[in-house]
Amino acid sequence: MVLYPYQQRVRNHILQGKSVILQAPTGAGKTRAALAPFIEGFFDRPDSTPRKCLYVTPMRVLANQFYAEYRALADSYCRRHGRHLDVRIQTGEQPDDRRFEGDLIFCTIDQFLSSYLVMPYSLPYRLANLNAGAIAGSYLVFDEFHLFDPEAALPTILHALPTLSRLAPVMLMTATFSIHMLESLTSFLSNAEIVTLTRDEITAIDCRGGQSPRQRYWTAVDQPLCADAVLQRHQRSSLVICNTVTRARALYRELKQKVGQNTELLLLHSQFLPNDRRRIEGELQRRIGVNANRTCANVIVVATQAIEVGVDISAEVLHTELAPPASLIQRAGRCARYPGEKGEVIVYRVEKYAPYAFKPDELLKREMDTAWQWLHECKREIFDFTREQELVNTVSAPRDEQVIDGLNADRVNRSNYIHTCQQGNRRGASRLLVRDVDSRLVLIHPNPDQLLDSPYDAIGLNIPVYSLRAMVREWLQRSVTAPWRVKRLDERQADDRAESRQMVYHWVDVQDTKELDETAILVVHPVLAGYSEREGFLPDTGDLPFVSSLPSATTRIERALQPLQVETYTEHIQRVLQAFSELALPELRYAAPALERAANWPEGSLIQAAWLACLLHDVGKLSSAWQQWAHAYQQAINQPVAKHVALAHTAFDRQNPSHVQAQQQVSAKIPRPRHASEGALACAEIITEALGKQPSLTKATITAIARHHAPFVNDCQPFQLVPNADQILACTVQYIPSALRQHIKVNLLWKQSNINQIQQFGNLITTPDDQFGWMAYTLLVRALRRADQRGTGLGSGAL
The missing domain is CATH 3.40.50.300 (P-loop containing nucleotide triphosphate hydrolases)
Structure with missing residues (x-):
């Protein structure tokens, strides 16, 4: 084309x-x-x-x-x-x-x-x-x-x-x-x-195919949007867009009481399950889509911003609540959408400005008020793209200027807040840095422990926090009999060890709406809320058939936690390097050279750093304490391994009670030590020398190794490597490209930490203040984690 x-x-x-x-x-x-x-x-x-x-x-x-x-x-x-x-x-x-x-x-x-x-x-x-x-x-x-x-x-x-x-x-x-x-x-x-x-x-473009341009008449009316106003104008197809799901649901129910039997009524908003949403969108396409016979339609569609973009339909009349000009123009794009059509766009006043604004002095509220005044003076005009741009340039330009001025004035503060978030302090970040309508996954289940195997995969509804707060308050106060009302997900690493591969999930009763900031997932008892395939999530209606469930095991997030087979250190490193070459290296094909040019680093240095990270990532497991724990565990499950063999993984199946029990018993006697930061410190001199003393890239590589299990670790624990750690490491060097081997000086390995090195470890961790170093870290830790996951899968026979 x-x-x-x-x-x-x-x-x-x-x-x-x-x-x-x-x-x-x-x-x-x-x-x-x-x-x-x-x-x-x-x-x-x-x-x-x-x-x-x-x-x-x-x-x-x-x-x-x-x-x-x-x-x-x-x-x-x-x-x-x-x-x-x-x-x-x-x-x-x-x-x-x-x-x-x-x-x-x-x-x-x-x-x-x-x-x-x-x-x-x-x-x-x-x-x-x-x-x-x-x-x-x-x-x-x-x-x-x-x-x-x-x-x-x-x-x-x-x-x-x-x-x-x-x-x-x-x-x-x-x-x-x-x-x-x-x-x-x-x-x-x-x-x-x-x-x-x-x-x-x-x-x-408008007249392609020999058609005449479309025409839309805009009108602003000084009254709230209601069912009677919709029915007075309805002929064949009407689209009604509300600003919130609550308003859309209420107007749908009001219309349902008043429409005739021959008029089809559809509701579409963001709180439908994917299959029902796709079904409703399909019904819209069949009735008022590009290939539909719209002259025979008799349908009223009630929707929210969910229909504002991306849904290819065309209605005769659009009824919309007042919104920012950009949104109004997008909504108008669902009316008289196709060449040769004529349509009517009617804009109604609002009393509440959610979800665009919640305070009287907010920029978007002022912009919406100005848009209303501008539209009210137009007195039913035809708007083409040029006229729409006049609306934007007249109404939105002042806010745009304020936005840009505010961005420039607040650049340092916002940059600091973003950097703080990137280093692990998430409190309030969703609202301040993503959007004020960030959401939580809400599940419905009478026994939510059944979902703890993989709660992030459970089937539920994403509900904006600003709506959810009111729902939770009402659920906590409603006069019903229930063993519990609302719970939030609490998650942590198994045994509170930052490097554990396993997550421990449990539910905590919600006592206050402030707790919404502390979780990503809520579950509500089904006597309080339910779900309907025609109306979506119903926070005010319980005792409905739907309950949340988990998908098949093969599609879950936690599927990577497959049973492990015993694996030597050398075998694991070889498999990780193979996985890096096949899986992660292609993803760096463009990104690495681009970053090298931007940061003025030597050509090929970032790829070299990635090989180094994969080669050295598990050196911390060569500590005497880690090997002692691994061999004791293998002995406890009656699968001993010769003492001189350095291990990278023990055999472990979390579904096997004897494995779980052995792990607990051995860890009680011989605590399993951390290894990621410790290995990063042990190899710090090797990395520094191999990368030609490039400080930002060196710190990025060390940080990637330190955080390939725990994403925000900043500290290091004392360690002592096994006496032949340098020899074991030397055996793995053969698996990296020959051109890189000469830069690996195994004799620079630190076999034992000292107190000064431990105290200064934080200085080796890169931060977002170093923009190119941070970017290199994100590329390296992604490459390493993907290669490590794939390599571990190869070793366990899961791939």
Whole structure:
């Protein structure tokens, strides 16, 4: 398919390594403009273009739509040409790529930013540092950029972009930013170009196929949105958009009492299970989608922002509550969407401004009020893209200026807060750095202990915290008989050891809504709340059939915790290095050289650091204490190993009671020591010498080794290695590329720590203040953890 002229301009910029800020109307093909150069580069320019693309959307429905479209295109291309592009999706409701391992990944802003901030919503705490390294060196596309929270997500993104855009192109796409905002954004990107469409280009796209342009009449009415107002205007198809799920649910129930038998009524919001959501979206497509016979329709759809973008439908009349101009324009895109159609957009006043604003002086509230005044003066006008831009430039420009001024004024404070979060202090981070409507997974079950095997995989609903607080207060106070009401998930490492591979989960009764900040998952007793396939999550209705459940064992997050087989140290290192070469090294193919150029490091140094990290990551297990524990455990399970053999893994099956009992008994007599930080310290001189005394890269490598089990460890315990540790290490050096072997000086291994080294260990840990060192750490620890997981799987026979 031939690209539009503006898409060709975007392609040329991206393939030249430039970032792009694109402004184009809805339906103009922005997604194709963004992805065409990535796909071309992926297949035809593998040495000079990014190997991974993260396509970030403000809403999961948009990610769902693009994923379905491009997964089908990639499958078709593979069948015809035998060339594979791994297309995946990662959202709260469809977490199919929790580790960001695909080539083209469609994800929501929550998933992206939480990973960047080293607090990924998709993974348990112990894997917190796994995903950040997938971002560096990836081609980043931010769609509907104007919809990102200007007080949380937007500033966090703009904090990240100056460094990330030095490694790979970044694309920001919008239909509704003011000119001031577009120009201001260029200062946050390295080597950026603004691409806009001429009036002739817009007309040509609107009239493709010989159709006449669509027409939408806008009206603002000074009354709240209600069922009677909808029914008075209804003819064949009406779309009603409320700002909150609570409002949408109430209006749906009101309409349900008043509509006639021949009128179909549908409800769609974010609190449906994925299968029901897809079913409802399918019903919408069949009734008012692009291929539907809309002249025969008689349907009223009540929805929230969930339908604002990505749902390809067209209604005759749109009833919408007042929202920021960007959102109103997106909503209008679901009315008279196709060429030749005419439609009506009616905007209603609101008393409450949630979820956009909660305080009287907030920027978005003032912008919404100004938008109302501007629209009220229009008196039923036809809005084309030019008129929509007038609305944005008139109403949103003042807020955009304040946002940019605020970003610049608060840059240091926000940077410090982001860095604090990246180092493990998460308190309040979701609300302040991602968006104020961060959510919690809510499960419904009478006996939630049945879900503890893998609670993050349990089927439930993601509910915004601002809504959940009111729900929890009501659940705690409602007059019902129940053995308990609401519980939160508490998680920690087994035996409180930071490096344990196992997590211990249990439920704690919720006494106060403040406890929502302390957990990612809640469970409510089914006498208090329920779920309906027609209305979604029902916080006010209990005793319904639905209860949360776990998926099959093969699809769970915790599936990596397979039974272990006994494995020697040399065997494990060989397998990890093999896994690194096959799995992790390809992901560094573009990112590592890009970071080396940006940081002015020697060519190939980051790849060398990655080999070093994998080679040396388990040196701490060569301590006398760790080997003593491992051999005692093998003896306790009646599978002894010769004392002279250095072990990396013992045989362990957590489903085997004798293994669990033996582990507890041996650990009571011989505490199993930590090994990650200790191995990092033991190898510090080896790493320093091998990397040519590059301080930032050396610290990044040491930090990656220290944190390949515990993502925020900063300390080190005393250790003493076995006498022949240097000889064992020398035996493993043969498994790295020959060109690197000469740089490994095994004689620099520290076999025993001293008090000064232990006290100074924190100085060897990299921090986000060193932007390139931190980025190198995220790449290295990701490569190491993926290689270690795969290598361990190879050793256990699980792969």
